Amino acid sequence: MAKVSVNLDDDLDGDDSARKLKELAAPLPSVSKAKSTALKDAPRVQFSFTNVPKPIKEAFATEAQKRGLTQKELLYECLRAGGINIPDTAEIDGRRR
Amino acid sequence: MTQVISVVQEKGGAGKTTLLTAIASLMVEDGAKIAVIDTDPQRHLESWAKKDQTSLDWLYEEDDEKLIPTVKALKKADPAYDAIFVDTAGFKSAMAMHAIAAANLILIPSKANEADAKGAKRTFSHVQSVAETMEKDILALVVMMDVDTNTNITQAITDALDAQKVPRLNAMCAHRTGFKEMTSTGQSPQGSARRSAKSVLADLQGRGLLSFYRSGSWPKSA
Numbered sequence: 005m006a007k008v009s010v011n012l013d014d015d016l017d018g019d020d021s022a023r024k025l026k027e028l029a030a031p032l033p034s035v036s037k038a039k040s041t042a043l044k045d046a047p048r049v050q051f052s053f054t055n056v057p058k059p060i061k062e063a064f065a066t067e068a069q070k071r072g073l074t075q076k077e078l079l080y081e082c083l084r085a086g087g088i089n090i091p092d093t094a095e096i097d098g099r100r101r
Numbered sequence: 102m103t104q105v106i107s108v109v110q111e112k113g114g115a116g117k118t119t120l121l122t123a124i125a126s127l128m129v130e131d132g133a134k135i136a137v138i139d140t141d142p143q144r145h146l147e148s149w150a151k152k153d154q155t156s157l158d159w160l161y162e163e164d165d166e167k168l169i170p171t172v173k174a175l176k177k178a179d180p181a182y183d184a185i186f187v188d189t190a191g192f193k194s195a196m197a198m199h200a201i202a203a204a205n206l207i208l209i210p211s212k213a214n215e216a217d218a219k220g221a222k223r224t225f226s227h228v229q230s231v232a233e234t235m236e237k238d239i240l241a242l243v244v245m246m247d248v249d250t251n252t253n254i255t256q257a258i259t260d261a262l263d264a265q266k267v268p269r270l271n272a273m274c275a276h277r278t279g280f281k282e283m284t285s286t287g288q289s290p291q292g293s294a295r296r297s298a299k300s301v302l303a304d305l306q307g308r309g310l311l312s313f314y315r316s317g318s319w320p321k322s323a
Contacts, residue, residue: 006158006159007150007151007158007159007160008136008158008159008160008175009160010160010170010171010174010175021202021235021237022169024234024235025169025198025199025202025235026166028198028202028231028234029165029195029198029199030195032193032194032195032197032198033192033193033194033195034165034194034195034196035142035163035165035190035194035196036163036164036165036166036196037165037195039163089163091164
């Protein structure tokens with residue numbers, strides 16, 4: 005029928021059963037955690053473009069400011085919207101390695 | 102009330118996605134409102150659902166810690182789903198643990214060979230330990246898949262499971278080409294595969310394990 009999406013913002017994560025489950029699952033392999041770890045530990049590189057029309061660059065910067073994001077975070081958001089699976093920024097933040 | 106059914110088996114290739122798609126699609130034909138969640142990175146369930154030949158909703162969830170919140174959110178859907186099925190990858194993973202904890206009913210597929218039966222027994226023990234830790238009743242049943250009935254190996258495997266007190270359905274999904282064709286068609290099983298899958302569904306129904314068939318929403322005349 006349709007691919008569905010759900011809003012998880014109102015989920016309560018801190019109950020006792022959630023804690024127990026996290027403890028049980030902690031030693032087991034996790035595909036999502038493996039991906040996050042791989043991204044967190046990946047080497048960092050410079051990422052830039054030339055010949056971008058200035059209004060587009062400015063629109064990008066304005067949009068990031070409007071959303072309260074850095075430009076890198078906005079880039080990740082754009083990629084996620086395009087269907088590329090990128091974990092939350094906090095999970096792949098190289099400064100937390 | 103929405104029932105959550107997870108299909109779990111530590112060993113790969115035992116027929117998890119086949120069992121799920123067969124049961125879910127037959128329930129849809131009986132009038133059930135169904136959602137399926139694919140958590141297997143191979144995304145075979147999603148590929149089947151995307152063919153849009155069966156009227157159900159689907160999503161892919163890769164993050165194990167988001168599975169239960171996702172199930173909770175789907176349970177709030179209006180109109181409510183009669184059942185939510187969760188498919189898992191064939192190894193003992195954090196995601197399988199969450200899929201077990203999210204469910205009221207676990208189906209453990211097993212082909213009639215020793216490796217699958219051992220995987221089914223380990224998976225059953227795993228379900229029991231999760232249920233105990235979570236202080237929750239979670240019923241788990243093995244479903245024999247891809248079997249050639251009346252063969253020595255099928256008898257030996259079912260005897261071994263019975264001896265280990267691993268509960269299983271009496272009905273089995275037989276070795277039928279129709280199950281393989283489902284992957285390509287996106288439909289419910291056809292031909293003799295359909296009859297075989299229906300016998301499994303009827304066994305579940307007869308044991309009162311599928312709440313949809315106990316509810317008023319099932320048109321019994323259909």
